[in-house]
Amino acid sequence: MLDGLFAWLLLPLGLVLGWALRARNAGVARPPAERGSVSAVQLGGLLHQLESDDPDQAIVALTQVGDLDPGAAELHLTLGKMFRKRGEVDRALRIHESLASRDGIAPELQAEARFELARDYHAAGVLDRAEELFQSLAEQGRYVTAALDAIRTIHEQAHDWRPAIEAARRLEAALGESQRAAIAQYYCELADEAQAAKQPDEAVKFAKRALDEEAGCVRARLQLGGLEMAAGRHAVAAKHYLKAFEQDPRFLADVIEPLQRCMAETKDREGYLQFLHDAREMSSSSLPFVAEARLLAEEGVDPLDRLAQGLEARPSRAVLAEFLEVLERQPDVIASGLDKPAASLRQALVRLMESSPRYQCSNCGFSPRQMFWQCPACKHWGTTAPADDVMRV
Numbered sequence: 583m584l585d586g587l588f589a590w591l592l593l594p595l596g597l598v599l600g601w602a603l604r605a606r607n608a609g610v611a612r613p614p615a616e617r618g619s620v621s622a623v624q625l626g627g628l629l630h631q632l633e634s635d636d637p638d639q640a641i642v643a644l645t646q647v648g649d650l651d652p653g654a655a656e657l658h659l660t661l662g663k664m665f666r667k668r669g670e671v672d673r674a675l676r677i678h679e680s681l682a683s684r685d686g687i688a689p690e691l692q693a694e695a696r697f698e699l700a701r702d703y704h705a706a707g708v709l710d711r712a713e714e715l716f717q718s719l720a721e722q723g724r725y726v727t728a729a730l731d732a733i734r735t736i737h738e739q740a741h742d743w744r745p746a747i748e749a750a751r752r753l754e755a756a757l758g759e760s761q762r763a764a765i766a767q768y769y770c771e772l773a774d775e776a777q778a779a780k781q782p783d784e785a786v787k788f789a790k791r792a793l794d795e796e797a798g799c800v801r802a803r804l805q806l807g808g809l810e811m812a813a814g815r816h817a818v819a820a821k822h823y824l825k826a827f828e829q830d831p832r833f834l835a836d837v838i839e840p841l842q843r844c845m846a847e848t849k850d851r852e853g854y855l856q857f858l859h860d861a862r863e864m865s866s867s868s869l870p871f872v873a874e875a876r877l878l879a880e881e882g883v884d885p886l887d888r889l890a891q892g893l894e895a896r897p898s899r900a901v902l903a904e905f906l907e908v909l910e911r912q913p914d915v916i917a918s919g920l921d922k923p924a925a926s927l928r929q930a931l932v933r934l935m936e937s938s939p940r941y942q943c944s945n946c947g948f949s950p951r952q953m954f955w956q957c958p959a960c961k962h963w964g965t966t967a968p969a970d971d972v973m974r975v
């Protein structure tokens with residue numbers, strides 16, 4: 583008989599059989615009037631529908647069962663979760679709705695059914711209904727942390743950052759664990775929105791709120807650097823970029839070029855050189871060599887030796903591409919005809935860099951081409967950082 587069953591039906595079928603045995607044994611000891619509440623016909627129908635892969639009829643058979651003993655309730659919940667996991671959210675909704683609306687069921691069971699129902703609505707994208715149910719559960723002291731976490735996620739998905747901040751604060755209080763890193767990211771999102779709406783003062787305010795929440799928030803530092811630079815306050819912008827690098831040297835590729843521009847504006851050549859020196863110490867990147875070579879070239883000094891040092895100390899595609907670019911302009915290289923192969927090699931390197939992932943999530947390893955402050959794969963905030971030694975310009 584089992585040959586004809588789908589694998590996914592085996593677990594609920596086992597539950598149904600267990601439930602049937604318990605119901606039959608209990609029925610022997612019960613008075614005749616009560617014994618009729620577990621309908622053998624209904625149970626037979628449910629088994630038959632599960633066997634013949636007719637889930638909708640199985641749901642009808644299940645929801646019509648009169649006597650809700652613990653086994654039957656467990657069966658509702660197991661089937662409901664299974665349907666949701668399979669992406670059949672409408673079926674999960676029907677089962678959980680039926681269970682949650684039953685009269686006379688234990689409050690714990692009703693709360694569990696409502697929690698699963700809220701998760702169904704969430705999965706179905708009916709966010710307002712899901713939030714309402716999670717909210718009501720949290721207010722009743724049921725599934726408090728899970729419900730508050732779900733509410734926070736719902737606001738994240740809807741990009742409603744202020745309610746997300748409020749939900750994160752409530753979650754922090756209920757859980758006793760800091761949510762400040764996430765709250766800082768929500769303020770950064772508000773700063774991005776303000777910037778997009780051409781409200782730079784508001785954007786600065788939100789980015790500073792992010793720093794109030796988490797002093798080491800690299801994203802807020804980068805935002806403030808960009809905002810201050812756009813406002814012409816280059817010295818202030820440079821301080822933010824330097825702080826961003828101090829907080830996380832992996833962001834060197836994102837700060838090196840704006841720092842060069844800010845320090846050029848303030849004519850702080852020594853400051854820029856000191857930064858490049860510190861960057862060589864603090865990170866394993868070859869980019870400080872590339873930046874220093876570009877500075878020498880601007881000043882009319884041949885940067886080839888500096889790049890050769892970089893190739894020796896920190897071999898990378900970025901420093902090799904820069905080396906080849908300088909090499910192919912050398913008069914003796916042009917005279918010998920080696921400039922063309924050098925250019926071909928450089929172009930191949932550039933194409934290779936352009937097609938490589940530039941960022942990586944330290945939590946799940948996802949490697950996107952562009953920066954995501956919330957990883958699209960694992961949904962963690964602030965775990966993605968530059969992975970590649972590539973100059974942004």
Ligand SMILES: [Zn+2]
Nearest residue numbers: 943946957960
């Ligand atoms: Zn990730």
